[in-house]
Amino acid sequence: MSNMTGSEPLAALARQLVQAGEWQQAADALRQLISEVTGVPAGQLTINRDQYSLNSLNGTVTLDDGRALFFKYHNEEGEDKTIEEYYNAELLRESGFRVDVPVYACGEPGRQILMYTLRHDRRMADICRDIEQQQAWDQEEEIEEAQRRADRDILTHTLPTLKAATVSAVAAEPIHQLFHHRLISPDNPEITAGFGGRVARFYVDKTFRLEDEELEWQTLSNLRWVINGVAYQHSLRQLFAEAGIRLAPAALADHGVITAHGDAHNANVWFDTHEEIPQLVSFDPAFAGRNIPALLAEIKATFHNIFAHPLWLYEPSRCGELYKVTVMRRGDTLFVDHNWQLTPLRAAFLRDKGEEYWQPLLAQLVRRGWLPSHWQRIFRLAMFCCPTLVLDLRAGGFSGHTPTSSALGLAMAVMLGSEPVEDRDEFSGWLAGLV
Numbered sequence: 506m507s508n509m510t511g512s513e514p515l516a517a518l519a520r521q522l523v524q525a526g527e528w529q530q531a532a533d534a535l536r537q538l539i540s541e542v543t544g545v546p547a548g549q550l551t552i553n554r555d556q557y558s559l560n561s562l563n564g565t566v567t568l569d570d571g572r573a574l575f576f577k578y579h580n581e582e583g584e585d586k587t588i589e590e591y592y593n594a595e596l597l598r599e600s601g602f603r604v605d606v607p608v609y610a611c612g613e614p615g616r617q618i619l620m621y622t623l624r625h626d627r628r629m630a631d632i633c634r635d636i637e638q639q640q641a642w643d644q645e646e647e648i649e650e651a652q653r654r655a656d657r658d659i660l661t662h663t664l665p666t667l668k669a670a671t672v673s674a675v676a677a678e679p680i681h682q683l684f685h686h687r688l689i690s691p692d693n694p695e696i697t698a699g700f701g702g703r704v705a706r707f708y709v710d711k712t713f714r715l716e717d718e719e720l721e722w723q724t725l726s727n728l729r730w731v732i733n734g735v736a737y738q739h740s741l742r743q744l745f746a747e748a749g750i751r752l753a754p755a756a757l758a759d760h761g762v763i764t765a766h767g768d769a770h771n772a773n774v775w776f777d778t779h780e781e782i783p784q785l786v787s788f789d790p791a792f793a794g795r796n797i798p799a800l801l802a803e804i805k806a807t808f809h810n811i812f813a814h815p816l817w818l819y820e821p822s823r824c825g826e827l828y829k830v831t832v833m834r835r836g837d838t839l840f841v842d843h844n845w846q847l848t849p850l851r852a853a854f855l856r857d858k859g860e861e862y863w864q865p866l867l868a869q870l871v872r873r874g875w876l877p878s879h880w881q882r883i884f885r886l887a888m889f890c891c892p893t894l895v896l897d898l899r900a901g902g903f904s905g906h907t908p909t910s911s912a913l914g915l916a917m918a919v920m921l922g923s924e925p926v927e928d929r930d931e932f933s934g935w936l937a938g939l940v
Contacts, residue, residue: 514615515541516578523562528552535576536566538618542611545570565623573623574608577789590619593793600764601662603655605775605788621788626778629771629785630810637815637848647783649853651776652810655785656861659769663802664869666764670796676754678794680767680801684887687894688749699749707897708741714900715912716832718839728839730919735930736838739923741915745893748886748922757798757883761875765802767792770809799870800883807858808891811851812917818892821910832912841916847931855935863939871940881924881936889922 515538522531532550539547545568552564563577591610598604609620629652636644690701700709713720720728726742739747750756766773766787773789809818817824824830830843847855870876877883892914896904900911925933 514613516618517615520562520578523552535564535618538611538616539566539568539574539576539620542609542618542620543568543574545572566620574620575623576618576620578618590789590791590793593790594788596764596795597766597787597790597793600666602766603658603777603784603786604766604790605786624775624777626775626786629774629776632776633771633810633814633850634816636850642849645850645853648776649850649857651783651785652854653857653861654782655774656857659765659803660862660865663763663765663866666795667761667799667869667873668763669875670758670762672755672758674796675758675762675798678754678767678792678796678798680792680794680797681754683768683792683805684801684890684894685749685752685754687890688745688752697746697749698753699745699747703894703897704745707893707899707902711899711902713911713915714908715839715841715915716830716908718832718834720834725839728834728837730916730923731838731840732916732920733842735920735928736926737919737923738926739919741919744886744889744919744922747882748890751879751883751886752801752890754798757801759875760877760880760883761799761870761873762796763799763802764795765793765797766790767794767797767802768805769803770806772809799866799875800880801887803858803862804884804887805891807855807863808888808921811847811855811858812888812921813892814851815848817845817910817913817917818896821904821906821914824907824910824913828909828913830909830912830916841912843913843916845913845917859935859939867940876940880940884936885922885924889918891921892918 515534519531519534519538522534532552535552536547536550539550548567548569550564550566552562563575565573565575567573591607594604594606598606605621607619607621611618632648635641636648687703688701689698690696690705693701696705709722711722713722713725727740729740730737768789768791769787773787775786775788777784777786813819816827828843828845830841833840867876892898896906898904898906898911898914898918900906900908906914920930921932
């Protein structure tokens with residue numbers, strides 16, 4: 506690992522330049538930073554512009570000594586933990602996980618950057634997208650099998666690490682940045698948990714355009730939802746409030762912890778074809794740790810590999826061409842109808858994630874007496890937080906969502922987070938079958 510000198514926050518400057526659309530200037534700043542970190546002049550540098558880099562930037566660079574590197578750094582408010590990713594990768598590798606380890610790392614505030622040996626493998630997320638875009642279902646079996654092997658492999662290395670942990674050990678894990686930390690505002694204790702952080706920034710007191718309906722937060726947050734004819738129990742306000750309580754680190758500390766990546770969705774996974782049988786290799790373990798609550802560890806992968814597709818979360822501008830969504834408010838109820846559904850590929854991922862990972866893990870928690878009676882609420886609320894907290898789902902907000910994608914995204918979040926009043930939907934049936 507290399508440390509760099511100097512005090513100019515070049516990564517922070519590059520982030521600001523990218524946000525301003527000044528891509529060449531950003532590349533120049535990163536080239537200087539990389540030269541300082543590696544001790545070798547940096548030549549050609551490209552910043553990737555892909556739909557999956559929601560809270561980080563990445564790209565490729567060629568050094569003057571001929572080495573080609575993949576670089577990345579986090580691009581998120583209050584996140585100064587890039588250096589930990591280096592140590593987290595070593596932690597995962599020591600536990601047997603297939604993971605890329607950076608060859609260079611710098612963790613100075615405003616200058617955090619990691620560099621990996623450049624791979625020419627493709628990310629699993631890109632391969633899956635191509636299959637769905639091209640409807641190349643003849644390629645589906647190989648990809649399904651690779652994902653199934655990966656789920657099985659993750660469990661193999663996870664179960665031996667299952668243990669009890671103290672509240673302080675659980676609270677120290679960076680995975681809470683993806684969930685509870687986005688629900689609270691520590692600098693303003695008057696804001697109730699569940700309505701601070703990104704919830705306050707994205708949604709509270711904002712106006713929402715959901716197809717032909719325009720609703721203020723105060724109204725929308727209290728409405729009940731009927732989605733494709735199925736009535737759900739909770740309003741958005743109730744879901745955020747409950748998430749603020751049940752996803753607090755202290756509330757999760759009694760349910761067993763494991764060593765895990767924490768954010769191993771397929772945009773953070775290489776499809777490695779160097780072995781006889783293709784293998785999935787993770788990278789970007791910024792949120793990995795030894796004391797991750799067992800019920801949280803694979804939530805991000807479960808949501809992002811399955812329910813975020815096809816396209817609606819990552820490419821919201823295309824929702825109008827893919828889906829028909831209608832929204833109507835009647836009294837205290839919002840009726841949303843849509844034609845989104847899991848593709849065969851995502852349905853297979855859901856089945857396999859349940860059979861190969863979640864069922865055995867939950868069974869082990871039951872054996873040890875660590876599975877709480879409200880485990881489904883924890884699971885659902887964490888799934889609810891994945892789309893609502895990773896991006897602003899409001900049309901006209903920070904993330905480019907449209908009235909169509911906003912309506913679909915919020916409906917998806919409610920479907921995941923809330924149980925149906927009477928009828929059982931597809932997700933409820935899958936969840937019930939895990940134990």
